[in-house]
Amino acid sequence: MKVGIFGSQYQQEKQSIIRRVFSKLTSLEAEIYVDTLFHDYLLDAFGFEPPINGLLTGDIFDLDVAISLGGDGTFLRTAARVNRQNIPILGINTGRLGFLADVGSTDVEDTLEELFKHYYKVEERILLRLETESRAYKGYNYALNEVAVLKRDTSSMITIHTSLNGEYLTSYQADGLVIATPTGSTAYSMSVNGPIILPQDNSIVLSPVAPHSLNVRPLVIPNNFEITLGVESRNRTFLISLDGRSEIFPAGIQLKVSKADYTTKVIKRYNHTFYETLREKLMWGADVRMK
Numbered sequence: 001m002k003v004g005i006f007g008s009q010y011q012q013e014k015q016s017i018i019r020r021v022f023s024k025l026t027s028l029e030a031e032i033y034v035d036t037l038f039h040d041y042l043l044d045a046f047g048f049e050p051p052i053n054g055l056l057t058g059d060i061f062d063l064d065v066a067i068s069l070g071g072d073g074t075f076l077r078t079a080a081r082v083n084r085q086n087i088p089i090l091g092i093n094t095g096r097l098g099f100l101a102d103v104g105s106t107d108v109e110d111t112l113e114e115l116f117k118h119y120y121k122v123e124e125r126i127l128l129r130l131e132t133e134s135r136a137y138k139g140y141n142y143a144l145n146e147v148a149v150l151k152r153d154t155s156s157m158i159t160i161h162t163s164l165n166g167e168y169l170t171s172y173q174a175d176g177l178v179i180a181t182p183t184g185s186t187a188y189s190m191s192v193n194g195p196i197i198l199p200q201d202n203s204i205v206l207s208p209v210a211p212h213s214l215n216v217r218p219l220v221i222p223n224n225f226e227i228t229l230g231v232e233s234r235n236r237t238f239l240i241s242l243d244g245r246s247e248i249f250p251a252g253i254q255l256k257v258s259k260a261d262y263t264t265k266v267i268k269r270y271n272h273t274f275y276e277t278l279r280e281k282l283m284w285g286a287d288v289r290m291k
Contacts, residue, residue: 001028001030001031001064001065001115001116002030002031002033002062002063002064002065003025003030003031003032003033003063003064003065003066003067004033004034004035004056004061004063004065004066004067004087005021005022005032005033005034005035005038005066005067005069006035006038006056006066006067006068006069006074006077006078006081007035007038007041007042007068007069007070007074007094008069008070008071008073008074008094008095009037009038009041009045014094015045015046015048017069017092017094017105017108018042018046018048018069018094019048020108020109021067021069021092021108021112022050022051024108024109024112024113025112026051028112028113028116030116031053032050032051032052032053033052033053033054033055033056033061033063034050034052034055034056035055035056035081036055036056036057038069039052039055059081059083060085061082061085061087063085063087064087065087065088065089065090065115065267066078066081066082066087066088066089066090067089067090067091067092068089068090068091068092068100068101069092069094070093070094070095070101071093071094071095071096071097071098071101072091072095072097072098072099072100072101072187073095073244074091074095074101075089075091075100075101076100076144076145076243076244078091079144079264080140080142080144080243082264083140083142084262086265087265088122088265088266088267089264089265089266089267090103090111090115090267091103091266091267092108092111093105097281098281099183099186099187099277099281100183100266102268102272102277103269107269111269114269114270115267119270120267120268120269120270121267121268121269121270122265122266122267122268123199123200123265123266123268124263124264124265124266125144125181125182125183125199125263125264125265125266126181126182126183126223126259126260126263127142127143127144127181127259127260127262127263127264128142128143128146128147128179128181128204128242128257128258128259128260129141129142129257129258129259129260129261130142130143130147130240130242130255130256130257131255131256131257131258132240132249132253132254132255132256133253133254133255133256134253135249135250135253137240137242137247138247139242139245139247140242140245141242142242142260143181143184143242143243144181144183144184144243144264145180145181145183145184145187145188145243146178146179146180146181146184146187146188146189146241146242146243147178147179147240147241147242147257148176148177148178148179148188148209148239148240148241148242149176149177149179149229149231149238149239149240149241149255150175150176150209150238150239150240150241151175151176151233151235151238151239152233152235152237152238152239152248154235155233155234155235155237155238156234156235157173157174157175157210157212158173158174158175158176158231158232158233158238158251159171159172159173159231159232159233160172160174160176160177160229160230160231160232161229161230161231161232162177162206162227162228162229163227163228163229164221164225164226164227164228165225165226166226166228169219170216172208172211172216173211173212173213174208174209174210174211174212174216175209175210176208176209176210176239177206177207177208177209177229178192178194178205178206178207178208178209179204179205179206179207179227179257180194180204180205180207181204181223182197182198182199182200182201182203183199184243185197185205186281188207189205189207189218192207192208192209192210192218193207193218194207194218195218195220196278197220198274199274202222202223202224203220203221203222203223204220204221204222204223204225204227204259205218205219205220205221206218206219206221206227223259224259225258226256226257226258227256227257227258228254228255228256229254229255229256229257230252230253230254230255231249231251231252231253231255232251232252233251235251236250236251237249237250237251238251240255
């Protein structure tokens with residue numbers, strides 16, 4: 001099995017987990033390929049030269065599986081690198097919360113064993129595509145979690161004129177608007193009181209950020225709707241953020257957000273469910289008074 005490894009460069013205290021991953025993959029006789037930047041980091045920060053078959057330098061890979069070592073941010077960057085190549089991604093959590101990278105340190109070896117026995121399920125997660133009028137978004141214009149339209153740090157709130165399938169919805173006066181997939185419903189959208197949506201649901205959620213009117217609430221829509229946005233800003237500029245990758249755009253430009261024509265494949269263990277993740281990560285049902 002050809003395995004590609006991508007990782008975060010801020011994991012000084014997690015090096016034991018990283019070494020265990022390479023050790024287990026070697027014992028399973030995997031063909032190991034490592035992202036160049038991550039390989040250089042391991043060598044410089046830890047003095048660790050992992051046993052590998054090659055380096056991943058470009059954006060086209062001949063891999064059976066991609067492994068993300070880090071938190072959900074690392075997983076999102078890995079998904080962007082994998083892009084349309086239909087390579088399933090396994091997230092091993094060396095970060096914090098970890099909804100996408102949900103394999104904990106105690107489960108590393110067992111999970112990799114199951115991977116090589118092909119005992120796992122693959123979930124297909126939808127992405128959002130951003131189209132911009134007259135000026136293209138410079139980077140990867142797809143988002144697994146969310147597309148966020150936000151005010152600049154020092155500006156007053158912005159007005160976001162919003163239409164669904166060509167029909168006018170409303171004009172949000174707010175600090176921003178988060179358009180999230182089910183995967184992203186537990187990320188930025190959740191922090192602005194958006195609902196949690198099951199990963200397999202065919203929905204998208206529009207969650208305003210600090211709206212001027214208290215009557216404005218998040219809205220769940222079918223994922224086959226096209227969302228058109230026009231932004232007004234006193235600062236004459238605003239931010240567009242795709243999974244945390246931000247770029248400044250001039251006010252007045254028209255934006256279109258729609259479901260992408262491909263999906264990201266996420267590897268999940270058979271004995272681990274989304275409900276279990278909610279209980280563990282969000283402490284649902286836990287009595288915080290108990291220690």
